Amino acid sequence: MRNRVRIILPLLATGLAVAACSGGGGTTPPAQGSGAASAPAAAPGGGDGGALPRKETLYTTGSQWGPPANFNPIREWDYATGTKGLVYETLFHYDPNAAKLVPWLAESGSWTGDKTYEVKLRSGVNWSDGKPLTAKDVVYSYELGKMETIPFHNMWDWLKSVEAVDDRTARFTFSKANYQEWDFNLYGRAIVPEHVWNGRSEEDVLNGVNENPVGTGAYTYKSHSQDRVVWQRRDDWWGKTALNMEPKPRYIVDIATPSNEVAMGMLLQKGLDLSNNFLPGVANLVKGGFGITSFYNEPPYMLSANTAWLVPNTTRKPMGDPAFRKALASSVDTKKIVEGVYGNLVKAAGPTGLLPQWDQFVDQAAVSSGGFSFDTGKAKKLLADAGYKDRDGDGLVENKDGSKIKLTLIVPSGWTDWMEAARVIASGAKAAGIDVTPDFPDFNALVEKRNKGDFDLVLNNERQLSNTPWTYYEYVFQLPVRKLQTTVNFGRYENERAWKLVQELDQVKTDDVAGMKAKIAELQKFQLEELPVIPLWYNGLWAQSSTSVWKNWPSSAPNAPKYAPAMWRNWMELGGFEMLTQLQPAS
Numbered sequence: 001m002r003n004r005v006r007i008i009l010p011l012l013a014t015g016l017a018v019a020a021c022s023g024g025g026g027t028t029p030p031a032q033g034s035g036a037a038s039a040p041a042a043a044p045g046g047g048d049g050g051a052l053p054r055k056e057t058l059y060t061t062g063s064q065w066g067p068p069a070n071f072n073p074i075r076e077w078d079y080a081t082g083t084k085g086l087v088y089e090t091l092f093h094y095d096p097n098a099a100k101l102v103p104w105l106a107e108s109g110s111w112t113g114d115k116t117y118e119v120k121l122r123s124g125v126n127w128s129d130g131k132p133l134t135a136k137d138v139v140y141s142y143e144l145g146k147m148e149t150i151p152f153h154n155m156w157d158w159l160k161s162v163e164a165v166d167d168r169t170a171r172f173t174f175s176k177a178n179y180q181e182w183d184f185n186l187y188g189r190a191i192v193p194e195h196v197w198n199g200r201s202e203e204d205v206l207n208g209v210n211e212n213p214v215g216t217g218a219y220t221y222k223s224h225s226q227d228r229v230v231w232q233r234r235d236d237w238w239g240k241t242a243l244n245m246e247p248k249p250r251y252i253v254d255i256a257t258p259s260n261e262v263a264m265g266m267l268l269q270k271g272l273d274l275s276n277n278f279l280p281g282v283a284n285l286v287k288g289g290f291g292i293t294s295f296y297n298e299p300p301y302m303l304s305a306n307t308a309w310l311v312p313n314t315t316r317k318p319m320g321d322p323a324f325r326k327a328l329a330s331s332v333d334t335k336k337i338v339e340g341v342y343g344n345l346v347k348a349a350g351p352t353g354l355l356p357q358w359d360q361f362v363d364q365a366a367v368s369s370g371g372f373s374f375d376t377g378k379a380k381k382l383l384a385d386a387g388y389k390d391r392d393g394d395g396l397v398e399n400k401d402g403s404k405i406k407l408t409l410i411v412p413s414g415w416t417d418w419m420e421a422a423r424v425i426a427s428g429a430k431a432a433g434i435d436v437t438p439d440f441p442d443f444n445a446l447v448e449k450r451n452k453g454d455f456d457l458v459l460n461n462e463r464q465l466s467n468t469p470w471t472y473y474e475y476v477f478q479l480p481v482r483k484l485q486t487t488v489n490f491g492r493y494e495n496e497r498a499w500k501l502v503q504e505l506d507q508v509k510t511d512d513v514a515g516m517k518a519k520i521a522e523l524q525k526f527q528l529e530e531l532p533v534i535p536l537w538y539n540g541l542w543a544q545s546s547t548s549v550w551k552n553w554p555s556s557a558p559n560a561p562k563y564a565p566a567m568w569r570n571w572m573e574l575g576g577f578e579m580l581t582q583l584q585p586a587s
């Protein structure tokens with residue numbers, strides 16, 4: 001997650017909240033006003049309504065860049081960090097290491113028929129106000145999606161009904177069984193209390209601040225101020241008995257740092273325990289005796305979180321031509337980005353762009369025959385063979401009709417790593433004969449241009465690691481193309497057969513790995529032949545931890561926890577919460 005997920009609308013109608021803020025690739029926007037100066041000086045516990053005991057408090061940063069917007073788990077793109085995961089919980093978690101769902105609020109879940117799924121809730125789970133969790137809460141939470149503006153409204157295109165069979169059993173009946181998408185929902189959908197939320201208007205459900213949230217989770221809201229949110233551990237959390245686990249910090253304080261430089265200073269000064277920001281020079285921190293750790297102690301230092309793509313607007317000439325897109329792909333020196341821009345903090349992407357955690361689904365034969373790599377000479381030949389020639393001798397090719405090619409690549413101003421990457425891409429393109437100029441608009445201006453299709457080329461990374469590559473291909477191929485593309489297929493690529501394959505993949509059961517591989521292999525052929533997006537590198541799960549107050553952070557070391565060291569939105573269910581249960585006091 002770049003850490004910029006909060007400003008963007010939810011990724012999927014089903015609720016995968018990721019956008020740039022959650023694992024994207026770059027630095028934060030520049031500090032504004034006096035925040036950069038004041039933040040490092042803020043004493044631990046400042047703004048908490050009183051100092052907190054340092055040895056019992058975990059200080060984090062990396063998801064928020066301003067005051068907490070709300071505590072509403074329905075707003076999966078901008079709720080205060082911890083709202084879902086610490087306060088509100090889901091039926092399951094997902095373990096990327098074991099590639100399986102982990103029962104959470106649900107004791108179990110199973111398909112009782114081709115289109116019927118039943119969830120059995122755990123007994124003894126109470127909301128933080130003391131009321132018991134029941135199947136009616138599950139029904140209510142999912143039925144919120146019937147409201148048209150709710151992010152997971154599209155689920156009701158294939159979910160027919162949900163009913164409470166008894167207090168502990170919820171039955172879901174589908175008109176079409178989308179198995180891949182359903183598993184994704186099982187660990188992505190927050191369960192809210194009917195007795196608290198019942199009667200709220202659609203406007204309040206979507207846009208309400210939801211002050212004093214009531215959840216089933218291990219933490220409750222304590223306080224917040226302009227630059228932080230404070231959560232306090234529940235001594236009566238149900239998971240202590242049912243899961244035999246308990247998060248170790250009594251208090252969690254998530255701080256909104258105005259820049260990565262501020263986060264770096266606070267980490268070194270022991271004012272932060274976990275930074276989920278992109279921090280350049282991590283190698284120096286890890287190896288320099290500063291008491292800073294990362295998941296790996298050598299490149300790439302971080303786990304991979306999402307794929308950064310170069311996205312061509314296929315509705316504009318010449319990006320609508322697959323041959324041109326292939327030439328453009330061959331012109332990009334990704335190694336220069338990985339080494340020169342990131343200092344090997346990221347890994348170069350394979351031609352399919354599937355994350356390393358999904359390697360088993362990569363069709364190596366298709367990659368061997370149809371993949372691409374950096375080769376300026378090949379890029380020039382592909383252009384020439386496709387009819388793109390330099391007619392005026394300026395070293396740059398023209399369109400087939402002789403018109404000039406002048407393309408602009410946009411990335412947000414202030415995302416310094418992406419800005420540098422854009423310069424590398426533009427330089428490589430010009431060396432191959434393609435006129436590309438980087439441009440750095442304000443983030444909100446870029447989003448408007450991207451969503452309307454008012455761009456030539458854009459960098460994007462809005463698909464995170466999940467339980468299934470279906471979420472990846474759902475982004476790349478989704479149809480129909482709309483006037484505003486707010487979350488998917490920004491390049492407006494149209495391929496009916498590929499989109500049909502994505503839907504067919506959705507209906508393959510998640511334990512049918514062979515069936516998944518067969519569909520994914522077909523999709524990869526389309527992707528490699530057409531290159532609707534050009535995979536470049538895998539953004540890291542940015543995580544730098546201080547061992548001054550807490551130890552036993554996740555790492556690749558033998559016997560160390562392997563959970564995701566992330567507080568990003570929607571990563572608490574991918575191992576971020578479990579990480580908290582493994583921490584130990586440093587002294």
